Amino acid sequence: MGALTLTSIEKTYPNGHRAVKGLSLDIEPGEFVVLVGPSGCGKSTILRSIAGLESLTGGEIHIGDRRVDTEPPAKRDIAMVFQNYALYPHMTVYKNLAYGLKNRGVEATEIDRKVREAADLLQINDYLDRKPQQLSGGQRQRVAMGRAIVRDPQLFLFDEPLSNLDAKLRAHMRLEIKKLQRKLSATSIFVTHDQVEAMTLADRIVVLNGGEIEQVGTPRDVYHRPASLFVASFMGAPAMNFFSTRVDGGDLVLTDGQRLTLPAEQRPALNGVTDITLGVRPEQIAVTETVRDGLVTFDVGMGEELGVSQLLHGQVADAEVVLNLPKFERHDEPQLGLSWPEDAWHLFDSRSGQRL
Amino acid sequence: MSDKRQRLPHSPVPYLFIAPQILIVLIFFFWPAAQALYLSFMLEDPWGLSSQFVGFENYRILFNDPEYLGTFVFTMVYSALVSFFSLAIALLLAVKANNIVRGQSPYRVLLTWVYAIAPAVAGITAYFIFNRQVGVLSGLFNDLGWDFAPETDGFDASVMLILVSVWKQIPVNFVFFLAGLQGIPKSIREAAHIDCENPQRRFWTITFPLLAPTAFFLLVINVTYAFFETFGLIDTLTQGRPGGSTTTLVYKVYQDGFLGADLGLSSAQSVVLMLLVLALTVVQFRFIERKIHY
Numbered sequence: 001m002g003a004l005t006l007t008s009i010e011k012t013y014p015n016g017h018r019a020v021k022g023l024s025l026d027i028e029p030g031e032f033v034v035l036v037g038p039s040g041c042g043k044s045t046i047l048r049s050i051a052g053l054e055s056l057t058g059g060e061i062h063i064g065d066r067r068v069d070t071e072p073p074a075k076r077d078i079a080m081v082f083q084n085y086a087l088y089p090h091m092t093v094y095k096n097l098a099y100g101l102k103n104r105g106v107e108a109t110e111i112d113r114k115v116r117e118a119a120d121l122l123q124i125n126d127y128l129d130r131k132p133q134q135l136s137g138g139q140r141q142r143v144a145m146g147r148a149i150v151r152d153p154q155l156f157l158f159d160e161p162l163s164n165l166d167a168k169l170r171a172h173m174r175l176e177i178k179k180l181q182r183k184l185s186a187t188s189i190f191v192t193h194d195q196v197e198a199m200t201l202a203d204r205i206v207v208l209n210g211g212e213i214e215q216v217g218t219p220r221d222v223y224h225r226p227a228s229l230f231v232a233s234f235m236g237a238p239a240m241n242f243f244s245t246r247v248d249g250g251d252l253v254l255t256d257g258q259r260l261t262l263p264a265e266q267r268p269a270l271n272g273v274t275d276i277t278l279g280v281r282p283e284q285i286a287v288t289e290t291v292r293d294g295l296v297t298f299d300v301g302m303g304e305e306l307g308v309s310q311l312l313h314g315q316v317a318d319a320e321v322v323l324n325l326p327k328f329e330r331h332d333e334p335q336l337g338l339s340w341p342e343d344a345w346h347l348f349d350s351r352s353g354q355r356l
Numbered sequence: 357m358s359d360k361r362q363r364l365p366h367s368p369v370p371y372l373f374i375a376p377q378i379l380i381v382l383i384f385f386f387w388p389a390a391q392a393l394y395l396s397f398m399l400e401d402p403w404g405l406s407s408q409f410v411g412f413e414n415y416r417i418l419f420n421d422p423e424y425l426g427t428f429v430f431t432m433v434y435s436a437l438v439s440f441f442s443l444a445i446a447l448l449l450a451v452k453a454n455n456i457v458r459g460q461s462p463y464r465v466l467l468t469w470v471y472a473i474a475p476a477v478a479g480i481t482a483y484f485i486f487n488r489q490v491g492v493l494s495g496l497f498n499d500l501g502w503d504f505a506p507e508t509d510g511f512d513a514s515v516m517l518i519l520v521s522v523w524k525q526i527p528v529n530f531v532f533f534l535a536g537l538q539g540i541p542k543s544i545r546e547a548a549h550i551d552c553e554n555p556q557r558r559f560w561t562i563t564f565p566l567l568a569p570t571a572f573f574l575l576v577i578n579v580t581y582a583f584f585e586t587f588g589l590i591d592t593l594t595q596g597r598p599g600g601s602t603t604t605l606v607y608k609v610y611q612d613g614f615l616g617a618d619l620g621l622s623s624a625q626s627v628v629l630m631l632l633v634l635a636l637t638v639v640q641f642r643f644i645e646r647k648i649h650y
């Protein structure tokens with residue numbers, strides 16, 4: 001039995017909106033699971049249902065071997081870090097940390113020890129006597145983490161805790177959270193719509209779409225073997241390029257008649273499907289300055305400088321395409337030839353959107 | 357470096373804008389207050405034809421009057437009870453209303469519209485409700501074995517007055533408390549749900565402290581209400597009867613000054629009242645506000 005088990009959980013809001021549609025997931029002890037997906041896909045709803053802040057309309061939640069979906073939030077032995085931190089404004093940092101312990105009848109000396117330990121860990125000892133308004137965003141974030149850590153719960157829940165921080169602090173806190181999670185080997189579920197956060201933090205990523213799971217896998221899996229067009233387009237920035245093609249013998253034919261020869265080991269995957277969407281990540285495409293047979297013809301458009309690399313926008317067979325090129329000197333060629341290695345081909349069934 | 361601060365040109369126009377307000381305060385507050393202070397040192401004949409400086413004579417009479425002491429005590433107890441009950445009941449109702457998911461608005465409207473009733477009308481309505489012959493509540497009390505007689509029994513009259521005063525003040529408090537409750541961020545309430553299982557404890561440790569600014573503001577409002585605005589209720593309901601047992605300080609000012617035509621004594625009372633309210637306000641701001649987190 002895992003640390004957390006969701007069994008076909010369903011959530012239909014009173015207004016009839018079905019936010020979560022029968023979702024099952026098993027989380028191992030100490031695992032860091034990240035839920036990602038576009039806005040409105042039900043990430044917060046799932047997290048809040050686990051916390052007990054929303055009641056399920058179907059399914060079961062087990063933490064360890066306890067069934068918790070009928071328990072009140074305080075009895076589930078979870079801690080949650082909110083997007084806006086939700087610190088108690090009338091209490092000092094110390095009291096904010098101590099509050100949950102005090103209500104659970106922990107002894108004062110024990111509370112003091114735990115609060116100071118957590119404060120040490122998060123380097124917030126200097127602010128223990130301050131009220132939350134007297135802290136910066138990053139400090140509040142730490143206090144919010146501290147409030148979760150002192151209770152030493154079985155499960156940590158994070159609902160976009162970094163989204164109110166500026167980019168630099170966010171990157172810093174991201175690393176801190178990861179370190180902390182490793183150190184405490186705390187089972188955690190982290191909600192974000194930022195794919196960089198998802199990729200960097202997760203042991204496993206759960207990609208959600210419309211209240212259902214699209215894919216569960218390690219960050220590498222999700223990035224290199226996206227299970228569907230949705231996952232492929234959602235993970236990665238700039239997003240994967242897609243070409244609609246038709247299968248003709250061993251070739252894929254683009255809408256403008258260009259033929260691409262499918263690598264031999266991809267052929268069995270086709271399985272008789274004829275309408276194929278081909279996906280290629282922008283950074284895996286190489287350019288050649290001459291247009292030759294066997295290369296894909298690319299109509300050059302705008303360029304964007306990113307520092308580490310350059311983005312080159314353009315078109316292939318009337319579809320928008322982006323290239324991410326580490327070194328590219330701009331010349332005036334109206335057209336370039338494109339090629340990509342054999343492991344860069346992602347084939348999807350155009351109809352079902354599933355990976356082949 | 358030069359002084360970069362923006363300097364607004366001084367113009368008389370702003371003074372023109374606040375002039376009406378200042379005039380109103382001067383005419384309707386400072387002038388009567390000064391008059392009262394002046395009159396409290398004078399002895400005037402009932403027709404206002406002649407008056408004579410008597411120093412602290414009016415105050416001496418006042419403080420040696422056992423009836424005044426009774427009025428003073430009644431006012432204090434009455435104000436404390438009215439403020440306490442109207443705040444407590446309104447808070448309870450607001451907390452309950454805030455937890456209702458469906459049909460919240462009709463419930464709110466029902467609780468709020470009593471506010472629109474003028475005190476005198478409320479007094480007359482209550483007069484009928486408590487009337488010996490036709491009153492609903494009067495009948496109920498009698499059925500419960502309480503020989504309810506507000507016309508003759510000072511305690512019964514006080515109970516009646518307090519009930520009506522509280523009832524009249526609940527809507528205001530309710531509206532403010534509800535607004536205060538809804539101003540508490542949802543995520544803080546949720547964090548509290550995770551940290552604390554016991555709803556009562558949660559209320560007293562999280563909700564109430566966050567409502568404290570509202571409660572303090574309402575406390576000031578309610579004390580003022582009990583002191584002054586209940587005049588209309590008293591005048592229609594008991595006129596201070598029986599035997600002055602439901603007379604508040606304000607009502608006594610009116611009785612002695614307008615009905616008793618003893619302007620000097622009545623003025624001395626208003627001066628005392630003024631000082632009392634001033635002292636109360638200072639106490640409230642000094643000692644209570646300090647404990648409040650904003």
Ligand SMILES: Nc1ncnc2c1ncn2[C@@H]1O[C@H](COP(=O)(O)OP(=O)(O)OP(=O)(O)O)[C@@H](O)[C@H]1O
Nearest residue numbers: 013015017019038039040041042043044045046193
């Ligand atoms: N209380 C509610 N009543 C009705 N519908 C709701 C309620 N809360 C959320 N929803 C709907 O449920 C869906 C999922 O909402 P949820 O907050 O879980 O999205 P999310 O994935 O967290 O999005 P975001 O990334 O914007 O935070 C949305 O379509 C939303 O409109």
Ligand SMILES: [Mg+2]
Nearest residue numbers: 043044045159
């Ligand atoms: Mg959300």
